Amino acid sequence: MNIVIDAFGGDNAPLEVIKGSIDAQKDFGVDVTLVGDEEKIKKCAQENGLDITALHIKHADTIIEICEEPTEVIKSKKDCSMAVGMKMLADGEGDAFVSAGSTGALVVGATFIVKRIKGIKRPALATILPTATTPTMLLDSGANADCRPEMLTQFGIMGSAYMNKILGVESPRVGLANIGAEESKGRELELETYKQLKNAPVNFVGNIEARQLPMGDCDVCVADGFCGNLMLKLYEGMAKFFSGELKTLLTKDTKSKIAALMVMKNVKEFKKKVDYSEYGGAPLLGTAKPVIKAHGSSNARAFYNAIRQAKQFTETNVIDEITTAIEQLKSKQEML
Amino acid sequence: MNIVIDAFGGDNAPLEVIKGSIDAQKDFGVDVTLVGDEEKIKKCAQENGLDITALHIKHADTIIEICEEPTEVIKSKKDCSMAVGMKMLADGEGDAFVSAGSTGALVVGATFIVKRIKGIKRPALATILPTATTPTMLLDSGANADCRPEMLTQFGIMGSAYMNKILGVESPRVGLANIGAEESKGRELELETYKQLKNAPVNFVGNIEARQLPMGDCDVCVADGFCGNLMLKLYEGMAKFFSGELKTLLTKDTKSKIAALMVMKNVKEFKKKVDYSEYGGAPLLGTAKPVIKAHGSSNARAFYNAIRQAKQFTETNVIDEITTAIEQLKSKQEML
Structure with a gap:
């Protein structure tokens, strides 16, 4: 090879x-x-x-x-x-x-x-995100700013195959990024994609609100490349923001610095957990x-x-x- | 009153x-x-x-x-x-x-x-988000799933007035949520909104990538209600995710728990900083x-x-x- x-x-x-x-x-x-x-x-x-x-x-x-x-x-x-x-x-x-x-x-x-x-129809950029539980694949995370429902449905199928074959997830839960849980939520794009995903050969678990994403509530999160990219980059920015706050919290004064030494191992584990470079790159599916x-x-x-x-x-x-x-x-x- | x-x-x-x-x-x-x-x-x-x-x-x-x-x-x-x-x-x-x-x-x-x-044209839901530096107003954060450029431009104007009058920000920096910094980035909606905001009576600082949002790189972040809602809820979810990780980090074993006591004051300050209920609710502008x-x-x-x-x-x-x-x-x- x-x-x-x-x-x-x-x-x-x-x-x-x-x-x-x-x-x-x-x-x-x-x-x-x-x-x-x-x-x-x-x-x-x-x-x-x-x-x-x-x-x-x-x-x-x-x-x-x-x-x-x-x-x-x-x-x-x-x-x-x-x-x-x-x-x-x-x-x-x-x-x-x-x-x-x-x-x-x-x-x-x-x-x-x-x-x-x-x-x-279109290749999608698929990024694997760390979550509180198991990793989630977010796609499209930036290849196609404008998408049609057929494309999103295909993204669900591709992400599901990848998570199953590469990460060994059995029957990956495919969710659609949306602004509410109900089938009636979202734009025309989400309404039509919802219908298509229900009939697609994947384990579709319905709409996923963005707040569920870091909880690992689905294995594959489908979005158009514009929204997906916003979410990916916000994920990145929030990780940076909180890592900075954690650093401040543990270096504020002498007492904090001593405490920091005591939890250094845990901090390293935390950093490894939230560092998505550990999963490699983003496959173009x-x-x-x-x-x-x-x-x-x-x-x-x-x-x-x-x-x-x-x-x-x-x-x-x-x-x-x-x-x-x-x-x-x-x-x-x-x-x- | x-x-x-x-x-x-x-x-x-x-x-x-x-x-x-x-x-x-x-x-x-x-x-x-x-x-x-x-x-x-x-x-x-x-x-x-x-x-x-x-x-x-x-x-x-x-x-x-x-x-x-x-x-x-x-x-x-x-x-x-x-x-x-x-x-x-x-x-x-x-x-x-x-x-x-x-x-x-x-x-x-x-x-x-x-x-x-x-x-x-439309009222927008405006949420104030805590950041690493100064708070940012994100609007529309969920009132209008579908938006036209004129609406986004008005959101910029309304957010700017609010941040100036209520939070005392002088000449608030208005940014457009987008997938890249360049003027040519985004969908038709962002391309046209960019042009309009350039000529609007606000301090337009151009496109803002989502990763800049938690850094406080603008005072007002303009987005359509679909994207804005995804970002708002992801913000919320990430805060929950990281707060959970922080808790784990500080309660893993006896040593961690002792360290936790030593930084308890800092943890409380951190929690207050990232808790957006401190800013009150979201005005409908x-x-x-x-x-x-x-x-x-x-x-x-x-x-x-x-x-x-x-x-x-x-x-x-x-x-x-x-x-x-x-x-x-x-x-x-x-x-x-």
Whole structure:
């Protein structure tokens, strides 16, 4: 198995990408191909005393920046590390692709270079969130600002397959993000999606209010990419806010600092629990081959986890599962 | 000044409403009128040894339940405590109205009984959120699931006037909730609202990503009622999640429990900081007279704060300020 990784995606590229790739290659027994400017990769490794002889390198001339138009990845920036990496997937030279680069460009590239699973309207960005109980997958968390009900229904099916196959959740509870529990709540989008999800081959548990999300009241939370992105980023912001407050609480004065030492182990466990980089990156669901979006601020540990996730994604045939479920949905809808 | 309060709104009515009203009447020197079944109010007060002689009572036969259609408040439930209270406002018998009852019914009642400020398309529910720095007003946080750009622009103007007049924020920073900082981000709704807010008589600071919200990066955060409600409830859920984790962290074993005693004062300060009931209720902005939505789970303290807020809302002429700003916007738009 060959995991292809964008060596120039994210705030800490290429150093942290290289570090995470070295560790992952060693621990998971997979081939890892770094995509990007070969000279720069080698120079960075050398300067930091890193041995990259066990890794492959695929040269790419340029980088697509966050500020560039996403569609440039298939136009003027066909030679960027992200596009070259995805082309490898499309050509069968790699099994999965990981990048911490521009989300927009990754979605465009995945759609037009890697291509979608047959019948899938749009790929969705699926983020796994830590909760008070079991983790929840939120999708779409930012690939599609505007969505139609058919898309949301497909997101439910894809998320369910992923949570079942990769996280081992039996009959994942699929919820629809909404402003009330009743079937009559929400916009036209939610009203119609509710009806469709009721008839889809998933364990639909109805509407989920946003306050239930951090309690882990569903395993898959379906939303359009605009609302999903707002929720994802608020999750992130709230974690930062509370971590800051916790720090203040435990460093205010000498007595607090002594108390802090006494609960240091618990604080570390808490931080690990709420740190979603532990789950790896966010899979882009709906593409014909596994594509993982790593967080822009990923460090070596996050890239390491993203590669592990890419390996699992490839091994577990989630894509076949999704393909079958989408066909089931289609024949069910045709019968109605 | 007469503050009218729905004695039968919320999970803890009428007991907590009565308690909060007694304290508020004493401390703020305002008249308080309890609206609802007179016999039940008197019985509840008697059973709990509460002296309500300083409060007024306005009898109302029925109650509108959360599960009922909001429009019933102006149809079959015209005699409910909420409708009767708002009628008092409309008839000049009261200066402000507070209710912890159904949000939907309150919005309908405020629109059709209390009526809107001239030129206002829709009233918005405005919630004040605690942040790492200064509080932020989020609106609309749930009154209108579907919004047009003109409505969002008005929300910005109304929130700005409120934050300035009531919370004393000079030139409040108005941000638009969006999935990216750039002007080109978002749906049609955000693209058009961005243009309008740029030309509105407010201090528009551009798009605000949801992760910035808990940092207090703006004073007024504008969103449609669907997204706003998702964010508000996620805020609530995250606070519950983290408070639970904090409790676990400080009660895990004997050592943690000792540490907890050492930081108890800080924990209390933290809880007070993140508890938004301290700010009172959520004003419904855009109505011709002050209407405050108290949280459904309000206790006496929250009702007390909501009455204080209703008093401030009435005294500070926010409504005149909004009226003037809306007229300014209109003449500015006509000039363009």
